[in-house]
Amino acid sequence: MNSMKKKVHRPALYGLVQVLDQSFNQGFYADKVLERHFFQNKNMGAKDRKFFAETFYDTIRWWRRLRFAMGLADDHPTCDSTTKSYSEQDFKAAVTAWCILNDYDLGPFEREGFGGDPEKIIRLWDLASPDSVRESYPDWFWAKGENELGDTWKAIAQGSNQPAPLFLRVNRLRSDPAAVKQRLGEELIQSQTVITGPDALRLPERRNVFKTKAFKEGFFEVQDLGSQLIVPFVQAEPRMRVIDACAGAGGKSLHLAALMNNRGKILCMDVHERKLKELRERSRRAGVDSIETRLIESSKTVKRLVGHADRLLLDVPCSGSGVIRRNPDSKWKMTDEECNRLIHVQREILTNYVSMVKSGGKMVYATCSVFPSENELQVKWFLENHPGWKLEDEFHRLPSPVGSDGFYGARIAKV
Numbered sequence: 001m002n003s004m005k006k007k008v009h010r011p012a013l014y015g016l017v018q019v020l021d022q023s024f025n026q027g028f029y030a031d032k033v034l035e036r037h038f039f040q041n042k043n044m045g046a047k048d049r050k051f052f053a054e055t056f057y058d059t060i061r062w063w064r065r066l067r068f069a070m071g072l073a074d075d076h077p078t079c080d081s082t083t084k085s086y087s088e089q090d091f092k093a094a095v096t097a098w099c100i101l102n103d104y105d106l107g108p109f110e111r112e113g114f115g116g117d118p119e120k121i122i123r124l125w126d127l128a129s130p131d132s133v134r135e136s137y138p139d140w141f142w143a144k145g146e147n148e149l150g151d152t153w154k155a156i157a158q159g160s161n162q163p164a165p166l167f168l169r170v171n172r173l174r175s176d177p178a179a180v181k182q183r184l185g186e187e188l189i190q191s192q193t194v195i196t197g198p199d200a201l202r203l204p205e206r207r208n209v210f211k212t213k214a215f216k217e218g219f220f221e222v223q224d225l226g227s228q229l230i231v232p233f234v235q236a237e238p239r240m241r242v243i244d245a246c247a248g249a250g251g252k253s254l255h256l257a258a259l260m261n262n263r264g265k266i267l268c269m270d271v272h273e274r275k276l277k278e279l280r281e282r283s284r285r286a287g288v289d290s291i292e293t294r295l296i297e298s299s300k301t302v303k304r305l306v307g308h309a310d311r312l313l314l315d316v317p318c319s320g321s322g323v324i325r326r327n328p329d330s331k332w333k334m335t336d337e338e339c340n341r342l343i344h345v346q347r348e349i350l351t352n353y354v355s356m357v358k359s360g361g362k363m364v365y366a367t368c369s370v371f372p373s374e375n376e377l378q379v380k381w382f383l384e385n386h387p388g389w390k391l392e393d394e395f396h397r398l399p400s401p402v403g404s405d406g407f408y409g410a411r412i413a414k415v
Helices: 010-024 030-040 046-061 063-069 088-101 107-112 118-127 139-159 177-186 225-234 251-259 273-286 299-303 336-356 376-385
Strands: 166-170 192-194 197-203 220-222 241-244 265-270 291-295 309-315 357-367 389-397 407-414
Touching: 010 030, 010 046, 010 088, 010 107, 030 046, 046 063, 046 088, 063 088, 063 118, 088 118, 139 336, 166 177, 166 225, 177 192, 177 197, 197 225, 220 251, 225 251, 225 309, 225 357, 225 389, 225 407, 241 251, 251 265, 251 273, 251 291, 251 309, 265 273, 273 291, 299 336, 309 336, 336 357, 336 376, 357 376, 376 389, 376 407
Parallel strands: 241 265, 241 309, 265 291, 309 357
Antiparallel strands: 166 197, 166 220, 192 197, 357 407, 389 407
């Protein structure tokens, strides 16, 4: 620890307690909580925002180990807000541990519940065990990782505890990576080209790119490298009819439009109208007019499209175990029961949606999960129960400290 400690301010400490309560006890997603806090505190400077965001995400990421370092009982490491909740002192304790481990001076706030024995906290942090506590995962999650991934799980879990790098996907309908890199440089934002992603730029330092002119004019989208690799895997070509059946807010749909040179028709479907509304707004900004949105209101929506698609993209709901770096709260919100439910949902989507593919067409099944039960085992199940389909290719991406999040894709052809 340095002799000159860093200062932290009272509004930041109490703000952190507030947002942690909203995430853990009230069930709100961490990114939305942080976005709302910054909106309500517009006077926060860039340095204060950086401290606040890093502390918030790291406290969630290392929640179980921080509690261990504070000597707190490990009686409910997975928070289920319907039956259990954490107290204000729980949040103060976790923030205290994080600040002490990162050499912040909490002396002025010890009487307010922010404080502890630094030597004891550091010693317990170093002694944390077993691995589920040390790497800060619920016991059921850790056991699932070991059961499904064996000896590789620990490295995946450790990699998932590192902050995710920021990637951009350049919109080829507007520009190219070299030109966007130059434009960002003019706005004092550094970026790097990525060999494995022809449309990707990586930012060595996290910046608010949404305020740039380049973003507002539709020159790029924020999209992880692994996610960017799924769309070329679809093998969509201009003038094809493509269905993105779990489109959400449409990051992959917009990528499809760019690779198809805005020619052809991309039907984007989802069960949430608000996400489709966001997709329409993003399409306008990106200069895309080949996208049509359609709300899935019932099974009839799918039945009306039997034999319609040359290509079908099924980016199905999943555990999100491959994107924990970006969404560290997901490991505390997810349950084993929900993982099992999602496996059934994935099979229902596969069974009910594949009828939209025409003879000779292809489907890509994709997840942001690292678990085989959601990936290759689902594809195996599908092929065993649906004659007339064959696996062409598949890929796995595991979370990497400087690379992409965890993704899986399988391309299956209708014969």
